Amino acid sequence: MIKLTNLEKVYRTSSIQTLALHNVNLEVEKGEFLSIMGPSGCGKSTLLNIMGLLDNPTSGQILLDGHAVANLPDRELARIRNRKLGFIFQSYHLIPDLNVLDNVELPLIYRKVSGAERKKLALAALEKVGLSARTKHYPNQLSGGQRQRVAIARAIVGQPEVILADEPTGNLDSVMGEEIMNILLQLNQQDGTTIVMVTHDESQAKKTGRLIRFFDGQQVNTETYAAQLS
Amino acid sequence: MLRNYLKMAIKVLLRKKFYTFISMFGISITLAILLVVTSFWEHATGEQAPEVNLDRSLVVSRMKLKDKRGGNYMDGASFYFLDHYVRKLSTPEKMSFYSFPGTVSAFIGDRKVNLDRKFADAAFWEVLKFKFIEGRGYTAEEVENSQSVAVISRSFKEKAFGKESAAGKEVKINQDKFRVVGVVEDVSFVRYHTSGDLYLPVSLDKGFQKNKNILGNYAAMLVAENPGRRKEIQKEYAAMMQQVEIPEPHKFESAHSHADTYLASYTRTFLGNDETNTGVNTLYATIGLIAFLFIMLPTVNLVNINISRTMERASEIGARKAMGASSFSLVLQFLVENLVLTVFCGVLAVGLAYGAMEAINASQFIEHLQLTINYEILIKGMLFALFFGLLSGVYPAWRMSRLQAAEALKI
Numbered sequence: 001m002i003k004l005t006n007l008e009k010v011y012r013t014s015s016i017q018t019l020a021l022h023n024v025n026l027e028v029e030k031g032e033f034l035s036i037m038g039p040s041g042c043g044k045s046t047l048l049n050i051m052g053l054l055d056n057p058t059s060g061q062i063l064l065d066g067h068a069v070a071n072l073p074d075r076e077l078a079r080i081r082n083r084k085l086g087f088i089f090q091s092y093h094l095i096p097d098l099n100v101l102d103n104v105e106l107p108l109i110y111r112k113v114s115g116a117e118r119k120k121l122a123l124a125a126l127e128k129v130g131l132s133a134r135t136k137h138y139p140n141q142l143s144g145g146q147r148q149r150v151a152i153a154r155a156i157v158g159q160p161e162v163i164l165a166d167e168p169t170g171n172l173d174s175v176m177g178e179e180i181m182n183i184l185l186q187l188n189q190q191d192g193t194t195i196v197m198v199t200h201d202e203s204q205a206k207k208t209g210r211l212i213r214f215f216d217g218q219q220v221n222t223e224t225y226a227a228q229l230s
Numbered sequence: 231m232l233r234n235y236l237k238m239a240i241k242v243l244l245r246k247k248f249y250t251f252i253s254m255f256g257i258s259i260t261l262a263i264l265l266v267v268t269s270f271w272e273h274a275t276g277e278q279a280p281e282v283n284l285d286r287s288l289v290v291s292r293m294k295l296k297d298k299r300g301g302n303y304m305d306g307a308s309f310y311f312l313d314h315y316v317r318k319l320s321t322p323e324k325m326s327f328y329s330f331p332g333t334v335s336a337f338i339g340d341r342k343v344n345l346d347r348k349f350a351d352a353a354f355w356e357v358l359k360f361k362f363i364e365g366r367g368y369t370a371e372e373v374e375n376s377q378s379v380a381v382i383s384r385s386f387k388e389k390a391f392g393k394e395s396a397a398g399k400e401v402k403i404n405q406d407k408f409r410v411v412g413v414v415e416d417v418s419f420v421r422y423h424t425s426g427d428l429y430l431p432v433s434l435d436k437g438f439q440k441n442k443n444i445l446g447n448y449a450a451m452l453v454a455e456n457p458g459r460r461k462e463i464q465k466e467y468a469a470m471m472q473q474v475e476i477p478e479p480h481k482f483e484s485a486h487s488h489a490d491t492y493l494a495s496y497t498r499t500f501l502g503n504d505e506t507n508t509g510v511n512t513l514y515a516t517i518g519l520i521a522f523l524f525i526m527l528p529t530v531n532l533v534n535i536n537i538s539r540t541m542e543r544a545s546e547i548g549a550r551k552a553m554g555a556s557s558f559s560l561v562l563q564f565l566v567e568n569l570v571l572t573v574f575c576g577v578l579a580v581g582l583a584y585g586a587m588e589a590i591n592a593s594q595f596i597e598h599l600q601l602t603i604n605y606e607i608l609i610k611g612m613l614f615a616l617f618f619g620l621l622s623g624v625y626p627a628w629r630m631s632r633l634q635a636a637e638a639l640k641i
Contacts, residue, residue, distance in 0.1 A: 046636075049635075049636040049639075052552065054548075054551065054552055054634075054635040054636045054639070055634065055635070055636035074556055074557050074558075075556045075558065078551070078554050078555060078556035078557075078559075079554065079556075081551070081552060081553070081554050082553065082554020083554070085552075087549075087552040087553070089549075089639060091545070091639075093545050093546075093548060093549040093552075093639060094549070095546050095549060095550075096245075096546075097238070097241045097242050097245050097246075097546075098238070098241065106549075106550070106553045107553040107554055109231070109234050110550075110553060110554035110555055110559065111554065112231065154553070
């Protein structure tokens with residue numbers, strides 16, 4: 001599904017050069033739930049951004065379904081992000097000017113889906129995360145857990161093959177965190193969605209199929225588990 | 231897609247009320263001022279009754295004598311010059327000679343009023359299309375016979391006769407009595423070729439035919455068959471000027487006068503010269519520069535606001551990119567937002583301009599001034615608004631769209 005080969009990411013300023021990722025080789029299988037752990041600044045989010053085509057690697061290759069995607073033009077990258085990938089962020093990144101329904105419809109707008117179809121799909125996605133009663137609310141009228149559920153609905157509304165989740169429970173209390181984690185596990189186990197999740201929470205990571213540990217921009221350890229719903 | 235951009239634009243504007251107010255304030259006020267100024271300009275120089283057919287008319291309003299010591303004497307033309315030289319031109323289809331307005335006093339009951347008096351020939355009523363409220367213009371025969379007839383303006387008629395009809399009645403100006411043959415709609419004083427309260431036959435001018443000088447107090451309007459034939463009149467006029475007998479040749483070396491377009495008749499004196507430069511281009515360039523700088527003020531302000539909002543909207547930009555927005559679609563979105571804002575500004579500006587014009591008209595600080603928003607000005611205003619939108623939106627939108635998604639999501 002996703003194959004990263006000899007991936008390097010270097011951040012350069014006029015006075016300093018920081019190696020964020022070094023010689024990363026990683027393959028994510030279709031239908032897999034992979035979690036990535038490591039201390040802050042070890043390159044987890046950078047790796048996820050590069051996998052999600054939100055950032056460019058300094059060198060190395062990214063294959064998505066066997067196709068190299070690192071150097072595609074902006075419009076093509078946007079199309080892939082729209083069709084194949086769904087994103088969930090720690091800070092939700094919902095658009096404050098749009099209500100819940102409009103936020104969830106967003107990926108479908110860029111896919112040029114008709115208004116009626118968009119609404120139908122968005123309501124179905126909100127139903128899936130248990131938020132169909134809040135469609136007219138604005139993000140600032142929701143709790144953190146509700147916002148993250150809206151973000152998940154937005155990520156899944158276009159039925160992407162891969163969901164990239166960057167610390168999706170990082171801003172939530174343990175109860176809310178569990179709820180969000182269960183939704184992700186269901187998506188993986190029931191819908192077969194491939195999920196790559198960055199997390200600081202060991203117990204959540206161990207619920208996924210495979211855990212990769214990162215340190216100083218390098219992959220240092222891999223553990224496999226039987227994915228489980230709590 | 232465009233519908234979604236519009237929906238988003240309206241949502242952003244409604245939810246960011248302070249930003250919307252600040253942005254709209256500068257642009258709307260600027261546009262409203264431009265609309266009012268344009269309306270003044272149209273009022274002063276545009277085609278409006280009674281000065282119709284300006285596109286095929288030429289004006290003779292200045293005569294300049296250069297003396298041998300390098301000095302200039304400048305005034306209107308004399309009736310003698312117009313009658314003796316200009317009347318002989320063969321290229322104009324019609325022509326009319328008339329004096330510039332001069333102030334005279336009249337008594338209405340025991341109340342003294344000052345009036346603008348204009349002497350004009352009979353052709354004046356044919357060349358210029360006054361709106362007659364009563365009666366008619368005086369005839370060539372009445373002029374020929376120096377009959378004491380007059381055409382008066384509506385405001386003078388109302389002062390002198392109230393709501394009663396004035397036609398056939400007498401008005402007394404100083405010691406002279408005139409029979410009113412017609413009443414015309416008021417003309418603003420800025421249209422000095424036609425404005426006046428009292429129009430009298432040119433033969434009643436005391437200096438009529440006596441002044442053999444070429445400097446005087448008269449102007450002429452020459453009408454060509456069609457706009458293209460004005461050049462022929464100008465050519466014939468220039469050739470005629472070569473034949474003009476210079477008065478007091480020991481003192482003056484040359485005489486200069488031009489058959490100019492309406493606007494050039496104003497600009498030549500201040501911005502042009504006696505040769506080919508009428509000054510019109512200089513005027514347009516100056517007005518264009520001032521208008522451009524004037525427009526740039528709120529535009530730069532809006533660019534500044536938009537750029538500073540880039541950081542505020544970084545999260546949105548990152549999220550949209552993650553959801554599949556290309557840089558191009560983001561540019562379009564932000565541009566539509568800006569265009570919607572400026573179109574709102576345009577509508578508001580038209581409202582403000584309308585209010586301001588009504589207030590100016592009501593105050594009558596310029597007598598008989600009637601500023602109006604016409605379709606042309608409205609369209610110009612909306613084009614200004616779109617121009618604002620594009621000018622202030624393109625660069626910030628491009629900058630926003632260039633923001634790296636990963637970077638934007640970190641902010």
